[in-house]
Amino acid sequence: MREISDERTDGLFALASQQDSKSRQKIRSQRTDDSNRGKINLLPITLICDGIKDAKIMGDVLKVALSSGCQQVYVMEGCVNIWNSSVLKRAAAAHFKIPILPNQQWENMEKLVSHEFPQSVFLSHGGENGSTINDFTNDPEVTRIGKNSGVIETIKRESSVEFNSDEDILVKGHIPPINLDEVVWPKKTNILIVGDITFGAFSFAVKLQNRGANCRVIKLPLSVNGDMLTPTIEVSVLLFDA
Template identity: 25%
Template sequence: MSGRRCVFQCESKSTLFGLPKVDCILHLVDVVFTVKCHLTFNLHCICRRLVSIARSKKLREQQGKVVLEGKRLIRSALDAGAVAQTVYFSSVDALRELPLDKLSRTSIVKVRKEDPKIWSDLDISKNIIAIFKRPEASHLTFSEEKYGKPVPLTLICDNVRDPGNLAAVLRSAAAAGCHSVLLTKGCVDVWEPKVLRAAMGAHFCLPVIPSLTWSDIPSHLPKTATIHVADNCSTTLTEDNNTVIPQQQKKPSDYGWVRGHQYPRKVEYEDDDFCGFEDYDSGKSLETQYYYIDWVARHTGLVIGGESHGLSREALRLAERTGGRRLLIPMVYGVDSLNSAMAASILLFEGRKQLLSLLREKR
């Protein structure tokens, strides 16, 4: 701290400012708390720690930590009840915009302005970065006053592996007021930095529960829930343009994203793809209907598959057991498909519209 101008006051327990740590008192927004200021020779260790946690799923899981960048994302996490362990800031202005009363047990470290540029792989780095205890949905609070009352609609992501797609899906689910989002094993890590950045705080708007097996899914849904799937089968329309006669594809994993014409995509599969499922009928008993025809009744689940691997057979089994349907988004001829995020947005907002209509009718 010696020789450096600061906008906050420093009081040292030692007369020597050359110590590795200096206890400082911040006077910001009438909140006083202890700040640990590290000198520059500690920055290499800090940098290595941040980058390792941010980039390694294994380390995130082993250490139970995640890295959040930027005041908006950090504030959203704190408001939801996530626990910040360490905050690194280069600008007091950014720190001032956080709910400081929720940082009373957090180590807060002042760093140089150029340090976040070294730590972050963003083109425009943030001036505040924080390490949080890995949040659990059951330990977070989601304010109905802030986000509104959720509708009884749960999104289930099945093997969504692209970070950009998952982030867009989470934003759509939050915007549609979904009850929760369930992620099966095989989805990209929801706390991966690219997902966190692109989701713009959606992680803290609604419960997001990752790494579930298909046997876990029912325990996160009401017993009366009906599960539908986004369809990718080819179709033929009757003259009234309301009835859909599906021309089934070869296997359930063809149904991962949405198509609009009657010519099935040619995809090659390995024999191992069918291992253990020889006796399954690929969900042929599921009815197919247009997405804008009523498909919600009580609590409803919607399964969206990833674009690379499509829906799993377990997803179709669950839909079949609960009386669900394949939901088809019609498109013009010549357009091959919609990606997972776009399909999820269309279906989620249609589901919200139908659920709100039902609620109004019951009043």
């Protein structure tokens, strides 16, 4: 026990398999059955965790996702390992009761959600006026896009063909804000992105917005402007509001 544990142990250990596509489907089926029997209430919400590097916060977020009835959780590359011992302890068995897909990349997310296109995409926080590419000027990809934008404008001026590149869409993209008390959660598929919102999350949301999804940055009613809440608090408020 001492050899396989951290500094302290509760006197128990277990061997368990990590989730794969087969076990995730089994979890989905069980939760659907429980929902049909009225045992649990499932929300039509997929949670995406972005830039969460603190293990305890990640564990708490997964626990809230399970408790509130989220459909599933995507954990983006760059987040803390969901099998970190601190995540496991704080998540309180969420790893085995809700579908979790770790180590995802933003460039693949649009394809992953395409089988059930989301009606709405919500970002848990952003600027006072929503979110634009200018909020991510330190991101190397944004720097590269900035250098290319002049070339794109030249091509558009000199071409008689309508020209809309992904980069052009991102440069012009704007995700408007919405107050928490104005949010209407559709009864079909929704996506909620929480954590340290990165350019990848913005890019994903703008591309879905361009395809017809309703995308908004949710503004929580804070008494002090500029205050930031932890992802745990944000996800708790937003999911239980839904």
